[in-house]
Amino acid sequence: MTTGERLTVDEVRSLFLFESLDDVQLRWLTEQGRVERRAAGSLVYAEGEPATCFFVLLRGAVAMSRRVHGDDVEVSRTDQRGVYGGATQAYLDEQDQVYRNTLRAVDEADFFVLPAEDFAHAVRAWFPMAMHLLEGLFFGMRDSQTIIGERERLLALGSLSAGLTHELNNPAGAAVRATATLRERVAGMRHKLAMIADGRLDGRALHGLVALQEEAVARVADAPQLSPMAAADAEDTLSDWLEERGVGGGWDLAPTLVAGGVDVDWLAKVAETVGPADLEAAVRWLTYTLDTELLMREIGDAVTRISGLVGAAKQYSQLDRAPHQVVDVHDLLDATLAMFKGKTPAGIRLVREYDRSLPPIPAYAAELNQVWTNLIDNALGAMGEKGTLTVRTARDSDRLAVEVADTGPGIPAAVRPRIFEPFFTTKPVGEGTGLGLDISYRIVVRKHHGDIRVESVPGATVFRVLLPLTAEPITT
CATH class of the missing domain: 2.60.120.10 (Jelly Rolls)
Known part of the structure; x- marks a missing residue:
């Protein structure tokens, strides 16, 4: 031929x-x-x-x-x-x-x-009949995969959003409560200041008290973190000192004074500055000062937590960012873990083992977050209410490796070869679509020219994602 x-x-x-x-x-x-x-x-x-x-x-x-x-x-x-x-x-x-x-x-x-x-x-x-059957099989499966895949993404997003809402509610509620209390403390501080400055204190004593107020604010920033027992002992000491000098309700003032880093020696300076007659008014005024500073710090911490959660949500969704970019994979992992915080059972211990020396990589960040979501969600589902979730990064030759490990019962050897097949799931009917790992496989292997592997024995299942460190991802 x-x-x-x-x-x-x-x-x-x-x-x-x-x-x-x-x-x-x-x-x-x-x-x-x-x-x-x-x-x-x-x-x-x-x-x-x-x-x-x-x-x-x-x-x-x-x-x-x-x-x-x-x-x-x-x-x-x-x-x-x-x-x-x-x-x-x-x-x-x-x-x-x-x-x-x-x-x-x-x-x-x-x-x-x-x-x-x-x-x-x-x-x-x-072969028109065969063609109808083939088209029905091919296009029907493709359309089902698309629809169910989108549904799975929406369900995952809804679950994560519920957890995020819960996480946002805690600091938001704390900020609202602290603001209401702060308003009361500021009003009380104005009242006490009027009592102090009604003419009984000379100018030098008043200036000294204001200086002590500034010193009290500075002490809040440097206040040591005491154990519950040490804090209780310190509060008893201050309460006794105040009662011995005729300051009523010392037990109520002591917790705030201790939290603000105040001790007996510092209160003695206050007594020396204002005298016995005005000691109670001065101590209460300074307590209000400490309380307001502590409340403002609480509000600051709450707002910082809210800002961090919003930042994590933005990092997770990749809003206002190019689809393909050079990213630090640790930022993506932390953002995804933050989204899962609200739905992670209390009995699950999270371990991060990051190799921070790894360089940023070219990637489709939002789609990699979908991979982390699928792997972490599967790991949490496998462990139930108790276990250890480990997220690890490392270098593997010319690739970056991300491992998601759990201490669940493991994947049976008989089904392990099929876990990346579309629509294959070991979950009961209605609880799993069988597309999570298929989507992850397509994102990692086809879109990023990487690889995804699994090793599993009872008590130790590890999904290992390998991504090129420098190569451009494949988009077909």
Whole structure:
């Protein structure tokens, strides 16, 4: 056979793919197809290129490969006459049809070659019932996968939003309560100041008291964190000191004074400055000062927490940011973990083991956050109310590795090979769509040219995501 030669009807019929066709159909194929020869070691077609032809092996041997991490990994090798490849799905009329693998001639090989559009016409015209079934299967699964995938994303977002709302409610409520209390304390401080400054204190004593007030504010910032027992002992000491000097309600003032870093020596300075007659009014005024400062710090802490949660939500959603960017994967992980804080059971311990020396990487940040969401949600679901969630980063040769590990019961060996299949789930009907890991696989492998693996034994399941450190992600 030579390149450009036509096959006879009997030669086409001898190929198992066409053996059941009638003479009219076989004759049509002989008119549309041609023989093409490839030298040993040459490329027949390449993965990712436009799929223009359908190839059937007539003679020789071929090797099929897939691209993984930039390397061509051989997946099969055969010399069986009649095996086929190339534009095998052209009959589905998909736009931008590309070859899904690479085919090379191992030995010198001859092929019966049909243009993709002719192959598609023949399949659709000769097998209409089969085409309806194939289209229903292919497009039905694709549409279902799209709809259910979007639904799963919405459900995950709704669950995370509920947790975020709960987390925001705590500091927001604290800020509201502290503000209301602060208003009362400021009013009381104004009243006490009027009592102090009604003429009984000379100018020097009043200036001294104001200086003590500034010193009290400074002491709040440096106040030591006492244990409950140490704080109780300090409060008893201050309460006794105040009662010995006729200051009523010392037990009520002592907690605020201790929280503000005040001790007996400092109160003695106050007594020396204002005198015994005005000591109670001065102590109460200074207590109001400390209380207002502590309340303002509480409000500041609450607002900072709210700001941090909003920042985490913005980092998670990647609002107002380019889809593809250079990102620090630790920021993405922390943002996702922050979104999960409200729905993480109290019995789950979180461990972060980050290699902060890792460089930023080129990535689709919002989609990687979807991967972290799926893996963390699965880990939490596997552990239930108690366990350890470990999120770890490390370098793996020329790739960045992210591991999400849990101490749940593990994934049975029998189902482990199927966990990345679309719609496969071990959860009860209605509780899982089976698309979380499929979506994660497509984002990591197809979009970022990375890899995702799993190792699992009872008590230790680890999902390992590998991402290129420098390579541009694949977008097809």
